Amino acid sequence: MDFLNKLGKKFSETYNIASEKTTKLAKETKLKIKIADTRENMKMEYMKIGEAIYKKYLNNRDDNIALQFITEFKAIDKAMESIKNAESEILYLKNRKKCSKCGEEFEEEFEFCPNCGSKNQVDDIKVFDAEIVNPEESNKD
Numbered sequence: 104m105d106f107l108n109k110l111g112k113k114f115s116e117t118y119n120i121a122s123e124k125t126t127k128l129a130k131e132t133k134l135k136i137k138i139a140d141t142r143e144n145m146k147m148e149y150m151k152i153g154e155a156i157y158k159k160y161l162n163n164r165d166d167n168i169a170l171q172f173i174t175e176f177k178a179i180d181k182a183m184e185s186i187k188n189a190e191s192e193i194l195y196l197k198n199r200k201k202c203s204k205c206g207e208e209f210e211e212e213f214e215f216c217p218n219c220g221s222k223n224q225v226d227d228i229k230v231f232d233a234e235i236v237n238p239e240e241s242n243k244d
């Protein structure tokens with residue numbers, strides 16, 4: 104009996120230590136998640152500040168604050184352009200187009216937007232890396 108009691112005591116001690124470790128680990132994990140979430144929220148706030156200043160730059164290119172970040176804004180301009188091009192290329196690959204008025208996506212052969220009904224003028228897909236040379240034009244000499 105003494106042996107079993109000792110064993111039982113030992114087991115419950117070990118169990119308590121283990122469960123304490125588990126609890127501590129769970130708490131640590133929770134705190135780490137909290138820190139990561141807080142960092143993510145902070146990034147969102149930084150982003151909002153950046154976006155607000157960028158909009159200032161778009162509306163008034165002489166703005167003093169905006170001018171301090173001109174390099175970053177040029178980079179954003181370039182990134183926006185590149186996203187726009189990639190998005191229109193995706194549409195082109197899917198044989199679809201986007202309404203220039205409401206932004207609805209639809210089949211390329213439709214002339215009118217099924218959402219807002221406006222006649223569509225879609226930006227041409229710009230292919231930057233392929234230069235199209237008209238053979239008749241170049242043989243005109």
Ligand SMILES: [Zn+2]
Pocket residue numbers: 202203204205206207216217218219220221
């Ligand atoms: Zn539309």
